[in-house]
Amino acid sequence: MAPITQNPSPHVLSVAPMLDWTDRHFRYLLRLVTRRTRLYTEMVVDQSILLGNRPRLLDFSPEEHPLALQLGGSQPEKLATAAHIGEKWGYDEINLNLGCPSERVQGGGFGACLMLEPERVAECMAAMRQAVRIPVTAKHRLGVDELEDYRYVARFVEKLADVGIEVFIIHARKAYLRGLSPAENRTVPPLRYEWVYRLKQDFPHLTIVLNGGVRTLDEAQAHLERVDGVMLGRAVYENPFVLERADARFFGLNRWPNRLEVAQAMLFYAEAQLEQGTPLWAIARHMLNLFKGQPGGRLWRRLLSERACRRGAGVEVLRQALEQVQAEADRRADKPLVSLATD
Template sequence: MRDDQAHRLSVAPMMDWTDRHCRVLHRTLTSRALLYTEMLTTGAILHGDRARLLAFSAAEHPVALQLGGSDAGDLVAAARIGEAEGYDEINLNVGCPSDRVQSGRFGACLMREPELVAECMAAIGAAVKVPATVKCRIGVDEQEPEESLFRLVDLCAQAGVTTFIVHARKAWLKGLSPKENRDVPPLDYDLVHRLKRERPELTIAINGGIGSLEEALPHLEVMDGVMLGRAAYHTPGLLGQVDRLVFGQGEDVDAFQAVERYRGYIADQLARGTHLAAMTRHMLGLFHGMPGARTWRRILTVEGVKAGAGLEVVDAALAAVLGAQDERRLRGLEAGQAA
């Protein structure tokens, strides 16, 4: 079950990245952070391979299902399915700027239709018992963020939504690629901070451009939560400090402990026919900044994709990291003796 503090630190829904294998890895590092699925469209859930799309491990809790869509009936049906599958929260994507979501009338283009978003959220909220939340941008294209953000939030709040995750950038649907939309539009943290000040009764988490826990902590002095995206994915080791620094309990988990905890999951999935690379691709940044990190990435990338690759690849990569660290320690001792 999702606890009331889960939004203090969450890992963003990221297409092609935050699949179930990634979420289990992240859970080995933090027991408290809220994890999100990739955005799943209502059409995929209602008409696709539901078992494959929605499957997740019990270890992932608390975990939220993010939906993409704009038809209230389809969203209600998908939300009910997600709740029945055991997800702890249903989140509506009102922020993704990709071409595909524009043609499908969901994601960031819904910032232009706040009444529709509120209608959809009211329907979802009435249909499920788990929290129904919104993740949005501060505006799109020529919208004035002070107007577009506050109007969306106020209408959704009137519809019963109490939790919002705000990516503190506009989305430029005309002229910028989805990749550029993650970096080019300027960040406006002050506006999101102001939203929290002026709507204190709502739970507001901030997202966008936050590259480390050190950058996240000041936001937590004024916001209810921080959502980390690419920083959590590319340098997952930082999640090992979340429980202590953000939630005030638990001990840090280092990268070696995470590998040991993930190892059992890898073995189980290999036995079920999952390819090793489907799991190890999420581990590439685990030893970021540490001796042996480059060799770790190389072994997992080159050997992990080969047919029949198994735990021996992970063990070889881990041995390379340990060897690099031992070599650095030895050099340090020799330097100390020489001095």
């Protein structure tokens, strides 16, 4: 497919917020693969920001921009304060989670169950908007439980647009609040891309970002015929190099990242992080899929899984794994030549 050349929306391509996955270390890795794809933090609960260890929750590397902070919460004042702190911390966008159906999140009265309370969501988002100058955006589903009706989700979007929300990231399926695990809630309810396309038709002035089940940049680009942006989640974690051509195709940058170079840069990053007390595994666990589908990819994964989680493991684990993968790749690259010669 031809690259996108005309001014893309800042939301044209993004990586989804994923609890336990899109922490600062994984985001740093992604930034080595793609400079401009928008990144989101894991969801951070407003209350934790108000009372908890802010540097631990909010710190990020300057390279991670453009970067959005995703908040969870359901009380306007707390969300507004947390959003304000996020802006001061340097984030480029504040996003509100209206799509997570986990029991813990429901217990806190936020996430997907807020789709049942559009008035309250509008109040929260209005308060957040008042508290910051950066964009405040919503990430939601198409409905919850039996509330699966296009008119309902359209009214929900309209209500938030009325308080000034302009960017809607829509996981294109509903959520079941009972009976399904969070993982099942990402596979069982059917995807309804048509509804997301229709939202764009009905609200052409809003930025509509489609999320859910998108596996490749080709698929993303096809959706972009109908919406303003596409957000990928699991596909990126399972293989960060799915974004290999993102900068060239979506942002007009002439870059072609290379796995070995990314691994080498991560080694330097890990070195600096380890000096600050970060255990190697906190970083290496996100690197397991870096060579997915490549010669030496399984060896890399095995070496890291076995050695990087050991107490006191240092960056030499990464260095040695990298050397072995490189040797394996060289050996495989040689193979066809050898067999040609003997034919």
